[in-house]
Amino acid sequence: MNKDLDCRAQEILRRNDRGGYTVPTHGLYPFQWNWDSAFVALGFAEFDRERGWQEIETLSSAQWDDGMIPHIVFHQDDDGYFPGPGVWATGKTPATSGITQPPVLASVVRQLWEQEGTDPTHPRMRKLYAACVKSHRWFHRFRDPLGNGLVMVTHNWETGRDNSSEWDAALARIDTSGVGTYTRRDTGHVDAAMRPKQHEYDRYVAILQFGRDCGWDHREIADNGPFRMIDVGMSMELLRANRDLLVLAEAIGDARVADELTNRIALSEQGMDWLWNDEVGAYCSRDATTHESSGLVTNASFLAFYAGVGSRQQHTRLIAALERLTASAAFLVPSLEAGSREYDHRRYWRGPIWLVVSYMVARGLAEQGHQDWAERIRRDSARLIEKSGFFESFSPETGEGSGGPDFSWTAAMWLAWCGK
Numbered sequence: 001m002n003k004d005l006d007c008r009a010q011e012i013l014r015r016n017d018r019g020g021y022t023v024p025t026h027g028l029y030p031f032q033w034n035w036d037s038a039f040v041a042l043g044f045a046e047f048d049r050e051r052g053w054q055e056i057e058t059l060s061s062a063q064w065d066d067g068m069i070p071h072i073v074f075h076q077d078d079d080g081y082f083p084g085p086g087v088w089a090t091g092k093t094p095a096t097s098g099i100t101q102p103p104v105l106a107s108v109v110r111q112l113w114e115q116e117g118t119d120p121t122h123p124r125m126r127k128l129y130a131a132c133v134k135s136h137r138w139f140h141r142f143r144d145p146l147g148n149g150l151v152m153v154t155h156n157w158e159t160g161r162d163n164s165s166e167w168d169a170a171l172a173r174i175d176t177s178g179v180g181t182y183t184r185r186d187t188g189h190v191d192a193a194m195r196p197k198q199h200e201y202d203r204y205v206a207i208l209q210f211g212r213d214c215g216w217d218h219r220e221i222a223d224n225g226p227f228r229m230i231d232v233g234m235s236m237e238l239l240r241a242n243r244d245l246l247v248l249a250e251a252i253g254d255a256r257v258a259d260e261l262t263n264r265i266a267l268s269e270q271g272m273d274w275l276w277n278d279e280v281g282a283y284c285s286r287d288a289t290t291h292e293s294s295g296l297v298t299n300a301s302f303l304a305f306y307a308g309v310g311s312r313q314q315h316t317r318l319i320a321a322l323e324r325l326t327a328s329a330a331f332l333v334p335s336l337e338a339g340s341r342e343y344d345h346r347r348y349w350r351g352p353i354w355l356v357v358s359y360m361v362a363r364g365l366a367e368q369g370h371q372d373w374a375e376r377i378r379r380d381s382a383r384l385i386e387k388s389g390f391f392e393s394f395s396p397e398t399g400e401g402s403g404g405p406d407f408s409w410t411a412a413m414w415l416a417w418c419g420k
């Protein structure tokens with residue numbers, strides 16, 4: 001069985017390969033996505049190391065001069081997708097979107113490099129290291145409005161957990177009166193019951209239009225944009241990525257960057273408590289403008305282990321929250337706690353499981369001494385693929401697949417993690 005699934009996973013990556021980059025899935029997502037590619041590189045590296053490195057090199061070649069690595073790279077147009085390059089109108093070559101996605105690249109570069117024996121002169125590592133330093137500086141410059149080392153997102157699509165209820169309150173304030181008409185493409189590929197609702201989509205488009213109308217001026221977007229959330233997921237991921245980048249800086253002997261990263265890490269470690277919500281006993285996303293906490297326990301809350309933050313007491317409460325999830329979920333880790341407002345085991349980021357988040361959560365749990373939980377999440381993830389195949393996401397109740405089929409990062413997670 002495992003052998004068959006290994007072959008199938010490799011086949012999916014080969015089939016989704018468009019020449020130097022991989023699409024997440026055929027049809028629904030026909031371009032290169034930022035954090036998808038980072039995880040995909042881990043999958044390729046299991047059977048074709050050259051192709052693994054190439055995936056993230058192609059991604060980093062679309063980095064903006066200011067350091068931002070865009071969330072989508074439109075290597076070729078495809079009118080089966082909305083919003084395409086003409087709507088974003090960033091004027092870049094290759095065409096890209098105007099926002100970013102979770103900064104997991106440095107963590108992946110470190111992993112690939114360590115798998116090859118930690119040579120500090122490794123040319124591919126060094127090139128990507130430089131891109132990551134630039135990208136992390138971009139985050140520090142434009143996305144830390146409170147100066148506490150956490151990450152602000154200016155579009156819910158940046159979080160990678162696009163439709164999470166964490167964004168509902170902030171999205172509800174968005175004025176959609178100027179949005180105009182457009183045709184969605186996502187619901188032409190998958191069941192509308194699994195996708196965001198129309199009024200939600202209008203808000204996503206309105207935020208995009210703000211960025212476009214100011215010529216993608218990242219200062220203006222950060223200071224005056226309509227959506228300003230401190231995302232628990234990106235804050236944890238960047239902290240982890242800073243730690244991984246520091247390992248590379250030290251290996252290379254780049255003392256200036258090592259100092260800079262050490263300071264950033266200390267700042268984020270202290271700042272993270274701003275996201276702690278004592279009522280629910282977890283880290284939660286919080287609005288940068290109103291300071292309101294979402295009060296929602298999502299799979300991203302458990303990335304605290306991966307980021308290496310939290311006191312003993314906070315860890316105990318997080319484990320209690322994980323325990324609570326198992327009451328309603330046959331499989332871990334759901335993207336939203338059952339019983340929360342808007343929980344739906346089939347709808348996009350409001351219940352379904354995404355294996356890439358589960359992978360980071362499990363890694364963190366293992367590193368912090370919770371091997372039993374880490375192993376349980378790994379087993380559940382493998383069972384989901386064994387039962388339903390390589391879907392975009394899965395129901396935590398029934399294990400059924402949701403979203404797109406033959407998904408690249410799900411295949412990659414099988415090869416690099418849960419199928420091993």
Ligand code: GLC
Nearest residue numbers: 024029033035036160161162
């Ligand atoms: C969806 C997900 C996002 C992912 C993209 C491509 O938009 O929410 O995290 O990067 O699909 O798979």
